[in-house]
Amino acid sequence: MRRPTLEAVAARAGVSRATASRVVNNQTTVAPHIRDAVQRAIDELGYIPNSAARSLVTQRTDSIALVVSEPGTRVFSEDPMFSTAIRSASYELEAVNKQVVLMLASSPKSHARVERYISGGHVDGVMLISMHGADPLPAALSRLRVPVVSYGRPAVPVDIPFVDNDNVGGAEAGVRHLVESGRRRIATIAGPQDMIAGQDRLTGYRNVLRDSDRRSIVAVGDFTRESGAIAMRQLLGDDPALDAVFVGNDLMAVGALQALRQAGRRVPDDVAVVGFDDIEAAKYTEPPLTTLRHPIAEQAAAMVRLLLGLFEGGSREPVILPTELVVRESA
Amino acid sequence: MRRPTLEAVAARAGVSRATASRVVNNQTTVAPHIRDAVQRAIDELGYIPNSAARSLVTQRTDSIALVVSEPGTRVFSEDPMFSTAIRSASYELEAVNKQVVLMLASSPKSHARVERYISGGHVDGVMLISMHGADPLPAALSRLRVPVVSYGRPAVPVDIPFVDNDNVGGAEAGVRHLVESGRRRIATIAGPQDMIAGQDRLTGYRNVLRDSDRRSIVAVGDFTRESGAIAMRQLLGDDPALDAVFVGNDLMAVGALQALRQAGRRVPDDVAVVGFDDIEAAKYTEPPLTTLRHPIAEQAAAMVRLLLGLFEGGSREPVILPTELVVRESA
DNA sequence: ATCTGGCGAGAGAGCGCTCTCTCACATCCC
DNA sequence: GGGATGTGAGAGAGCGCTCTCTCGCCAGAT
Numbered sequence: 178m179r180r181p182t183l184e185a186v187a188a189r190a191g192v193s194r195a196t197a198s199r200v201v202n203n204q205t206t207v208a209p210h211i212r213d214a215v216q217r218a219i220d221e222l223g224y225i226p227n228s229a230a231r232s233l234v235t236q237r238t239d240s241i242a243l244v245v246s247e248p249g250t251r252v253f254s255e256d257p258m259f260s261t262a263i264r265s266a267s268y269e270l271e272a273v274n275k276q277v278v279l280m281l282a283s284s285p286k287s288h289a290r291v292e293r294y295i296s297g298g299h300v301d302g303v304m305l306i307s308m309h310g311a312d313p314l315p316a317a318l319s320r321l322r323v324p325v326v327s328y329g330r331p332a333v334p335v336d337i338p339f340v341d342n343d344n345v346g347g348a349e350a351g352v353r354h355l356v357e358s359g360r361r362r363i364a365t366i367a368g369p370q371d372m373i374a375g376q377d378r379l380t381g382y383r384n385v386l387r388d389s390d391r392r393s394i395v396a397v398g399d400f401t402r403e404s405g406a407i408a409m410r411q412l413l414g415d416d417p418a419l420d421a422v423f424v425g426n427d428l429m430a431v432g433a434l435q436a437l438r439q440a441g442r443r444v445p446d447d448v449a450v451v452g453f454d455d456i457e458a459a460k461y462t463e464p465p466l467t468t469l470r471h472p473i474a475e476q477a478a479a480m481v482r483l484l485l486g487l488f489e490g491g492s493r494e495p496v497i498l499p500t501e502l503v504v505r506e507s508a
Numbered sequence: 509m510r511r512p513t514l515e516a517v518a519a520r521a522g523v524s525r526a527t528a529s530r531v532v533n534n535q536t537t538v539a540p541h542i543r544d545a546v547q548r549a550i551d552e553l554g555y556i557p558n559s560a561a562r563s564l565v566t567q568r569t570d571s572i573a574l575v576v577s578e579p580g581t582r583v584f585s586e587d588p589m590f591s592t593a594i595r596s597a598s599y600e601l602e603a604v605n606k607q608v609v610l611m612l613a614s615s616p617k618s619h620a621r622v623e624r625y626i627s628g629g630h631v632d633g634v635m636l637i638s639m640h641g642a643d644p645l646p647a648a649l650s651r652l653r654v655p656v657v658s659y660g661r662p663a664v665p666v667d668i669p670f671v672d673n674d675n676v677g678g679a680e681a682g683v684r685h686l687v688e689s690g691r692r693r694i695a696t697i698a699g700p701q702d703m704i705a706g707q708d709r710l711t712g713y714r715n716v717l718r719d720s721d722r723r724s725i726v727a728v729g730d731f732t733r734e735s736g737a738i739a740m741r742q743l744l745g746d747d748p749a750l751d752a753v754f755v756g757n758d759l760m761a762v763g764a765l766q767a768l769r770q771a772g773r774r775v776p777d778d779v780a781v782v783g784f785d786d787i788e789a790a791k792y793t794e795p796p797l798t799t800l801r802h803p804i805a806e807q808a809a810a811m812v813r814l815l816l817g818l819f820e821g822g823s824r825e826p827v828i829l830p831t832e833l834v835v836r837e838s839a
Numbered sequence: 840a841t842c843t844g845g846c847g848a849g850a851g852a853g854c855g856c857t858c859t860c861t862c863a864c865a866t867c868c869c
Numbered sequence: 870g871g872g873a874t875g876t877g878a879g880a881g882a883g884c885g886c887t888c889t890c891t892c893g894c895c896a897g898a899t
Contacts, residue, residue: 180629182855193879198857206877225628229563230855233884238560243610255788260591267612271621276630279574279610281598290602297556298511299607402792431792438794457586461733461762463769463794513885524849529887537847561885564854842899850891860880867874 181222189218201226240276241484242300243267244291244318246308247283256400256428257456258473259306262328265477266304273485275301288314296321302484308332310371324487326480330373330495338493340479342471344374347500348381351451351469352423354502356389360421360449364394366408366433368425375400378425378453394419398429405429409436420448421508427452427459427468434462434507449508464506471500512553520549532557571607572815573631574598575622575649577639578614587731587759588787589804590637593659596808597635604816606632619645627652633815639663641702655818657811661704661826669824671810673802675705678831679712682782682800683754685833687720691752691780695725697739697764699756706731709756709784725750729760736760740767751779752839758783758790758799765793765838780839795837802831 187197192211199207200215201224207215218224232238243266245259267277278300282291295303295318302324308315310332318325319335327339355363365382368375379395386393396411398404405424409432412419424430430452434444442448444464452459455470479496486492518528523542530538531546532555538546549555563569574597576590598608609631613622626634626649633655639646641663649656650666658670686694696713699706710726717724727742729735736755740763743750755761761783765775773779775795783790786801810827817823 183857184855194856195858195880196878199878202857208877211878225624227564227855228628228630229560229569230884231857232560233558233564233855233886234857236884240609255588255591257586257588257591260586260588263610264612267610271612271618276625277610278571279594279598279608281595281602287602293556294607296554297559299559402788406792431789435792435794457733458762458789461737461766463766514887515885525886526850526888527848530848533887539847542848558885561854562887564856564885565887567854840899842897844895844897846894846896848891848893850889852887852889854886856884857882859882862879863877865874865876867872869870869872 180227181224183224183226186215186218186222186224189222190215236298238276238299238301239274240278240300241270242278242280242291242295242303243306244280244282244295244303244314245306246288246312246314247281255402256426257458258426258454261473262306262477265474266328266481269478269481273481282314288317292317292321295323298323302326302488304328304480304484305331305337307372309369324484326484326487328476328480332371332373332376336493338483338487338495340476340483340496340498341373342476342498343500344377345381345384347453347469347471347502348378348423349385350500350502351453351467352382352385354467354504355421355423355449355451355508356385356391358449358508361391362394362416362419363391363421363423364396364412364416364419366405366412366422366424366429367395367397368429369399370397372400375425382423398425398432400426400428402428402432402435405432406436407432409433410440413437413440413442421450422448423451425453427454427456427466430466430468430507431458431462434466438463445506445508451508455503459503459505462507467505467508468503469500470503472498511558512555514555514557517546517549517553517555520553521546567629569607569630569632570605571609571631572601573609573611573622573626573634574637575611575613575626575634575645576637577619577643577645578612586733587757588789589757589785592804593637593808596805597659597812600809600812604812613645619648623648623652626654629654633657633819635659635811635815636662636668638703640700655815657815657818659807659811663702663704663707667824669814669818669826671807671814671827671829672704673807673829674831675708676712676715678784678800678802678833679709679754680716681831681833682784682798683713683716685798685835686752686754686780686782686839687716687722689780689839692722693725693747693750694722694752694754695727695743695747695750697736697743697753697755697760698726698728699760700730701728703731706756713754729756729763731757731759733759733763733766736763737767738763740764741771744768744771744773752781753779754782756784758785758787758797761797761799761838762789762793765797769794775838782839786834790834790836793838798836798839799834800831801834803829 187194306328315331330341367379396408398408452468455468459466518525637659646662698710727739729739783799786799790797
């Protein structure tokens with residue numbers, strides 16, 4: 178007992194397969210009474226088109242690969258940014274009836290797998306999330322003749338349209354907030370320097386410090402809580418008198434807050450802390466975290482629009498979304 | 509300029525399409541020198557099989573739907589349990605060369621979509637994550653003739669093999685820890701009662717309290733941080749003298765800790781707190797959270813094994829994984 | 840030398856669908 | 870009334886692959 182085919186529908190409705198196909202695909206050149214008859218046959222048989230057969234002839238698959246190129250540290254499963262982005266992208270794609278094929282690329286082996294899969298024409302387009310500098314995937318994918326968009330500016334110079342938030346501007350706003358509240362020795366815990374978000378936020382920090390004639394004090398983490406704690410301890414060792422720290426993301430800020438607590442520093446009295454991302458957890462730290470919010474869901478939606486636009490030869494222009502300073506108690 | 513077909517490979521190697529197909533599918537009945545010739549042709553042309561054509565004839569798709577049936581509250585993007593589970597499941601599936609089709613089912617509309625898609629034969633099997641009691645999806649999917657496994661015991665009585673952790677046993681261990689450390693008035697913040705994890709952890713709590721002759725004090729949350737904070741405030745109102753609280757998951761425990769702090773209670777001196785899940789954030793709360801760890805990655809792997817087994821008519825026996833008490837400073 | 844087996848390779852059908860091409864028939868204008 | 874135009878439906882090819890069936894060929898047995 179296999180699933181009904183278009184042939185069966187056509188037979189039941191007393192029309193040809195071609196006509197049944199026209200009804201299924203909502204083509205207009207079908208007389209109303211015939212359309213009704215076919216529709217009835219479809220309902221009665223519970224007909225569902227076979228997508229394999231369809232893509233075989235149309236050369237479309239109606240599915241999009243969501244490639245998460247994970248750096249060594251397992252940011253993906255821990256950083257809510259990723260799941261939120263995936264969730265939003267998935268939601269937007271479902272709205273336009275595209276399937277989402279999730280591919281996690283971590284090892285070189287899986288990179289090869291992804292590349293093979295993509296170039297195998299199994300998907301109509303690719304959304305690439307979070308790649309680090311050494312990632313060969315953006316370059317590899319941009320060579321294929323599959324439309325690709327990136328969540329965040331690619332870390333390597335490669336011609337892929339992307340949607341990003343204003344990392345530099347956001348960091349500047351965050352650091353400026355610290356300057357304006359009278360902090361003198363403002364350190365930073367930068368994100369990984371092979372990621373654009375890491376680089377750009379550090380750039381923003383440096384821009385403001387330069388303009389306000391302060392010395393920069395930098396430690397580098399990898400966007401995990403643990404690296405935030407380690408970097409904070411290092412900063413306290415380097416400059417025990419620091420009175421503020423701008424942290425590259427909220428996750429590291431959580432680690433930094435813990436390190437400050439363990440070092441006996443009060444926040445914000447002794448040290449002010451500003452994070453970046455405004456993840457949900459930022460409301461629940463002790464004290465609640467001042468941070469920079471950017472619209473992840475909107476970013477994902479914009480990325481989907483960009484990709485869908487590409488299918489019709491639309492704009493390849495990058496989209497940059499603004500950030501917003503959310504002042505809580507930590508700074 | 510389209511992609512090379514098997515026909516092209518066969519022509520280049522000077523063999524028939526059938527033989528080329530045998531080489532591609534690693535069949536043994538091919539003479540070594542012919543195999544080599546075909547392989548060379550494949551490499552030279554960069555041939556990649558067209559999966560649509562293949563599934564059309566084999567009736568297999570080599571892809572698995574990962575259906576995340578989301579309750580109203582957007583646990584998915586916030587609860588690291590989900591992303592970890594998805595990550596692990598995806599990883600395991602890639603290892604056996606299955607594609608992962610991610611489907612987020614939140615609205616009734618998307619439920620219908622998922623059901624249509626699954627019954628359309630687009631996937632070989634389904635992995636269902638996190639459904640709540642009112643979820644019609646498990647029942648609907650179990651009716652289709654597609655193998656389905658569930659991450660966590662389904663909340664409705666339905667014949668779907670599943671992998672779960674020992675929620676009752678874990679909760680008992682957590683509450684027993686509180687009893688043994690001399691706590692007298694032990695409250696609980698239970699998870700949503702339309703989720704098995706919510707129910708079972710409450711059951712474990714009740715079991716121990718009954719045996720140790722204590723009164724149960726219950727508030728209910730929905731597994732989000734915010735609900736944890738609200739529930740904690742409610743508990744403090746109900747019984748200001750409580751000296752311990754067992755929280756249904758770590759996320760709610762984070763909220764509870766904040767509420768306790770705001771109410772001026774010291775943890776663990778005044779109130780001991782035990783969570784459940786051992787998410788990464790549990791190490792970074794103030795104070796670090798005592799909680800119950802369960803192996804999410806293993807659970808996902810076991811689920812994949814279960815599903816793959818089903819394809820070969822293997823066991824439908826549920827798998828229950830143990831939990832482990834992780835003692836930190838909160839209790 | 841003939842027959843039987845077995846094994847490696849090819850021929851060809853067909854998976855379920857779309858889409859072009861063709862055709863029948865109705866409509867319209869001169 | 871006859872040709873031009875339009876419109877709705879069917880015929881049939883073919884997307885790229887797998888897989889059964891068949892056949893040719895060689896080794897070994899008779």
